[in-house]
Amino acid sequence: MSVLVIAEHREDALRDATFEALGAARALKAGPVTALVLAADSAPLAKKLAHFCQAVLTMSQPSLSPPLAAAWLPAATEAIKEAGARLVLLPHSSWGMELGPRLAEELDAPYAPDVSEIFLRDNKVEGERAVYGGKLNARWEMVKASVYVATLRAGAFAPAEPSDSPAEILELPPAAPKVLATRFVGYVKQAAGDVDITAQKILVSVGRGIGGPENVALAQELAGHLNGAVSCSRPVADKNWLPKTRQVGISGQSVRPRIYLALGISGAFQHMAGMQGAETIIAVNKDPKAPIFRVAHYGIVGDLFEVLPLVTDKIKALISKQSL
Amino acid sequence: MEILVCAKQVPETAEADIKISAHGRGIEQDDLVFDINEWDLYAVEAALQLVEAHGGSVTVVTMGDKDAEDTLRRALAMGCAQGVHLLDRAFEGADGHAAASALAKVAAEKPYDLILCGVQAADDGLAWTGPALAAGLGIPWATMVTAIEKQGNTLEISRELEGGMEEELILPMPCVLTVQSGINEPRYVSVMGIRKVRKKPLDVFDGAALGLESGRTGEAGSRLKVMEYTLPPAGGRAQMIEGMPTEQAAALADILADKGGLR
Numbered sequence: 001m002s003v004l005v006i007a008e009h010r011e012d013a014l015r016d017a018t019f020e021a022l023g024a025a026r027a028l029k030a031g032p033v034t035a036l037v038l039a040a041d042s043a044p045l046a047k048k049l050a051h052f053c054q055a056v057l058t059m060s061q062p063s064l065s066p067p068l069a070a071a072w073l074p075a076a077t078e079a080i081k082e083a084g085a086r087l088v089l090l091p092h093s094s095w096g097m098e099l100g101p102r103l104a105e106e107l108d109a110p111y112a113p114d115v116s117e118i119f120l121r122d123n124k125v126e127g128e129r130a131v132y133g134g135k136l137n138a139r140w141e142m143v144k145a146s147v148y149v150a151t152l153r154a155g156a157f158a159p160a161e162p163s164d165s166p167a168e169i170l171e172l173p174p175a176a177p178k179v180l181a182t183r184f185v186g187y188v189k190q191a192a193g194d195v196d197i198t199a200q201k202i203l204v205s206v207g208r209g210i211g212g213p214e215n216v217a218l219a220q221e222l223a224g225h226l227n228g229a230v231s232c233s234r235p236v237a238d239k240n241w242l243p244k245t246r247q248v249g250i251s252g253q254s255v256r257p258r259i260y261l262a263l264g265i266s267g268a269f270q271h272m273a274g275m276q277g278a279e280t281i282i283a284v285n286k287d288p289k290a291p292i293f294r295v296a297h298y299g300i301v302g303d304l305f306e307v308l309p310l311v312t313d314k315i316k317a318l319i320s321k322q323s324l
Numbered sequence: 325m326e327i328l329v330c331a332k333q334v335p336e337t338a339e340a341d342i343k344i345s346a347h348g349r350g351i352e353q354d355d356l357v358f359d360i361n362e363w364d365l366y367a368v369e370a371a372l373q374l375v376e377a378h379g380g381s382v383t384v385v386t387m388g389d390k391d392a393e394d395t396l397r398r399a400l401a402m403g404c405a406q407g408v409h410l411l412d413r414a415f416e417g418a419d420g421h422a423a424a425s426a427l428a429k430v431a432a433e434k435p436y437d438l439i440l441c442g443v444q445a446a447d448d449g450l451a452w453t454g455p456a457l458a459a460g461l462g463i464p465w466a467t468m469v470t471a472i473e474k475q476g477n478t479l480e481i482s483r484e485l486e487g488g489m490e491e492e493l494i495l496p497m498p499c500v501l502t503v504q505s506g507i508n509e510p511r512y513v514s515v516m517g518i519r520k521v522r523k524k525p526l527d528v529f530d531g532a533a534l535g536l537e538s539g540r541t542g543e544a545g546s547r548l549k550v551m552e553y554t555l556p557p558a559g560g561r562a563q564m565i566e567g568m569p570t571e572q573a574a575a576l577a578d579i580l581a582d583k584g585g586l587r
Contacts, residue, residue, distance in 0.1 A: 010485075094484055098467045101456055113420075126551075132337045133337040136351070136556070139554060140551060141548075143548075181495065182495050182496075183494040185492035186491070188489070238505045238506030251485075258583060282579060294562070297561060297563065314573055314576075315581075318581055322586060
């Protein structure tokens with residue numbers, strides 16, 4: 001079964017997820033892996049990718065930059081048909097979530113999004129993906145078809161290793177120019193907030209369990225004694241209990257503090273991806289099955305409103321003992 | 325603007341104990357609380373804010389069992405003008421493709437300017453229906469939308485990328501947008517407010533009424549099949565701190581001190 005990976009890139013840089021997708025493709029042991037590069041000028045990116053797969057297909061056309069799904073849809077469809085690819089892989093990133101499902105419909109293909117495992121069995125495409133907020137896994141299969149599309153969960157697949165001999169780069173003729181209905185205006189970077197959470201050694205992080213903005217002060221007090229800062233998971237930022245700049249996670253910021261104290265955070269995948277590199281992770285949650293306990297080094301199943309004030313008192317006592 | 329919002333009723337998952345059913349291909353529903361999918365709630369609010377600013381009305385559609393009517397009533401109480409219930413056993417177990425096939429029939433009923441969905445559903449997390457619906461209708465789409473502004477016949481939107489970055493796009497109408505959580509603050513509705521709309525007539529359609537053969541909807545019309553549910557590997561590395569809250573707090577404070585929290 002021929003496998004094709006659509007390379008994700010932005011502002012002239014290949015995204016890490018592209019290499020993970022190439023790794024996943026290789027691990028299928030389905031034969032040679034092709035990478036597809038679409039851009040105004042795909043040559044530089046194609047050269048980089050040529051060491052990570054067995055063939056590179058490129059299409060260069062001004063309308064293909066920036067990587068707008070609406071522009072890539074007809075180009076990718078054509079390239080996939082040209083290549084006779086049967087399984088198309090993309091990262092389950094914001095870009096992949098925009099293009100993947102629409103591409104599947106265009107190809108009349110089954111679609112498996114956000115997969116954590118994918119393999120071929122008896123010429124069927126099967127695998128696993130997380131459901132119910134990560135509390136369960138679903139073993140899935142796609143119905144038999146001539147083409148399949150799947151998006152891959154970030155960090156679930158080891159990136160491809162480079163090889164010495166670069167793959168052949170084949171340039172496809174540009175697709176017939178189309179007037180695009182959707183227009184790109186620009187990229188916008190979030191303005192810096194009052195605190196840079198990525199620079200903190202200690203983060204006291206609150207999730208939905210903190211209950212309301214009035215309770216954030218409890219976390220702030222402990223953070224103050226530890227000379228750290230308060231950060232949060234997505235629901236807290238969505239509700240404006242803390243500014244978006246305090247959000248840890250895929251759409252927020254990635255942090256690697258010495259200590260990450262997760263209070264009332266269930267541990268959605270997107271959150272854990274942003275903090276799992278912390279040196280020491282301690283989680284407090286009412287739910288013993290909260291996914292956060294899978295990445296934490298220490299865990300307390302309990303009510304944070306009981307535990308937090310007690311911890312703060314103990315810390316204050318330790319600090320005054322220290323200063324004696 | 326005439327806006328159609330697609331809303332799904334899902335089990336509350338964040339605090340719930342999700343148990344796999346005996347045959348492994350479903351979950352036990354009895355102890356679960358069902359509510360409007362959080363992302364779809366943001367979509368309803370976004371639709372209402374647009375018509376409040378620009379005139380028009382919002383129609384809300386749900387595909388689900390009889391209980392899913394609660395989701396419609398909530399959206400109506402928030403201010404949606406019309407509710408549509410796709411009610412048919414044949415619709416159950418739909419993936420994004422099968423769901424979009426049914427929803428496209430509703431979307432084609434009226435010349436809607438805009439169709440809003442949430443980014444994904446809290447149960448299956450497929451993030452598939454919105455773009456598939458755009459494909460079925462042959463109209464532009466954008467996902468992960470964090471801001472929508474109407475400018476004449478177009479919509480200026482922001483969509484979320486990674487790491488605090490966003491991209492700004494302009495789409496013509498009609499189009500499909502999937503809305504990201506945090507885009508707005510969904511208005512509160514009281515029990516009283518929901519009671520006020522409980523008698524409002526809904527448009528109820530089954531597969532036959534939509535002109536859909538049963539093989540094209542629900543599990544039968546799906547291309548992604550769930551074979552079974554399993555529990556993720558238990559444990560992980562967490563050393564659990566047991567004892568009374570005071571003992572747990574003392575242990576936690578010691579860990580914080582030990583790992584350099586007091587420097």
